[in-house]
Amino acid sequence: MELDGRVAVVTGGTRGLGLTIAREFLREGASVVCAARTGGEFKTLLDDHPGHVRYQRADVTDPDSVEALMTSAVDAFGALDVVVANAGVNRDGRAERLAVPDWRVMIDTNLTGVFLCTRAAVPHLRERGGAIVNLSSIMASRPTVGAAGYSASKAAVEAFTRVTAIELGRYSIRVNALAPGFLDEGMGRAVSRNDKVWEAYRRRFALGRVGEAREAARAAVFLASDEASYVNGSVLEVSGGLLWS
Numbered sequence: 001m002e003l004d005g006r007v008a009v010v011t012g013g014t015r016g017l018g019l020t021i022a023r024e025f026l027r028e029g030a031s032v033v034c035a036a037r038t039g040g041e042f043k044t045l046l047d048d049h050p051g052h053v054r055y056q057r058a059d060v061t062d063p064d065s066v067e068a069l070m071t072s073a074v075d076a077f078g079a080l081d082v083v084v085a086n087a088g089v090n091r092d093g094r095a096e097r098l099a100v101p102d103w104r105v106m107i108d109t110n111l112t113g114v115f116l117c118t119r120a121a122v123p124h125l126r127e128r129g130g131a132i133v134n135l136s137s138i139m140a141s142r143p144t145v146g147a148a149g150y151s152a153s154k155a156a157v158e159a160f161t162r163v164t165a166i167e168l169g170r171y172s173i174r175v176n177a178l179a180p181g182f183l184d185e186g187m188g189r190a191v192s193r194n195d196k197v198w199e200a201y202r203r204r205f206a207l208g209r210v211g212e213a214r215e216a217a218r219a220a221v222f223l224a225s226d227e228a229s230y231v232n233g234s235v236l237e238v239s240g241g242l243l244w245s
């Protein structure tokens with residue numbers, strides 16, 4: 001098993017992609033703390049992995065809440081080895097009309113949330129080295145009308161990932177980003193489950209299909225595991241091959 005004995009925190013690990021990442025981590029032998037503001041579908045993990053998974057209420061925009069989250073993982077499972085900063089939100093809107101609260105919630109959650117997770121996790125991760133996986137998106141590097149706030153937040157996550165990778169290497173903490181395309185879970189459903197919208201996007205993807213959340217989660221397992229022991233500061237795109245220019 002790729003993550004046997006590891007302890008992981010997955011923010012947004014209660015539904016969508018985060019829930020699938022938590023499930024794959026558990027299958028690979030990790031103990032997992034799933035964090036979000038609500039329990040979501042977290043309970044679906046309990047039956048198969050009793051004693052190895054717990055829910056911690058946390059808001060990634062709140063520094064105290066994030067500190068308590070990282071400490072709770074150590075208290076529950078004795079250490080912290082992996083953080084998947086997955087919690088995210090999207091609010092569509094052209095920049096000229098995007099409401100300020102919508103802009104702020106994307107930056108606060110997608111970017112400041114990643115910063116707060118890193119800051120709170122490092123004192124624990126540096127005990128025995130570890131890995132951070134930050135969630136980006138193909139939208140970080142591809143201009144799409146209506147995605148200014150979301151794209152900006154994710155592009156900043158990629159820059160933050162590259163900087164922290166070189167800052168934290170001395171503690172044997174690797175930092176990478178995962179950039180999925182459109183998945184069959186979570187916010188990707190708005191595209192992938194709408195035939196008309198998907199038809200407009202489909203030809204841009206070399207494999208001509210949406211991704212399964214599990215396919216992105218397997219990439220998170222790889223980045224978190226020793227199989228990626230020399231992968232640091234990378235952005236791994238899991239999009240089925242994007243033809244967008």
Ligand SMILES: NC(=O)c1ccc[n+]([C@@H]2O[C@H](COP(=O)([O-])OP(=O)(O)OC[C@H]3O[C@@H](n4cnc5c(N)ncnc54)[C@H](OP(=O)(O)O)[C@@H]3O)[C@@H](O)[C@H]2O)c1
Binds near residue numbers: 037061137138183188
């Ligand atoms: N699904 C895709 O196709 C896709 C593609 C590319 C990138 N991504 C990225 O993958 C990540 C997960 O997306 P998803 O599609 O799975 O989204 P989702 O289904 O909407 O789930 C988002 C998760 O984040 C949590 N969350 C939101 N705000 C939070 C906060 N302030 N504090 C703590 N938790 C918070 C939510 O729980 P609560 O609301 O209960 O807090 C939920 O568990 C995001 O970063 C997204 O940008 C997804």
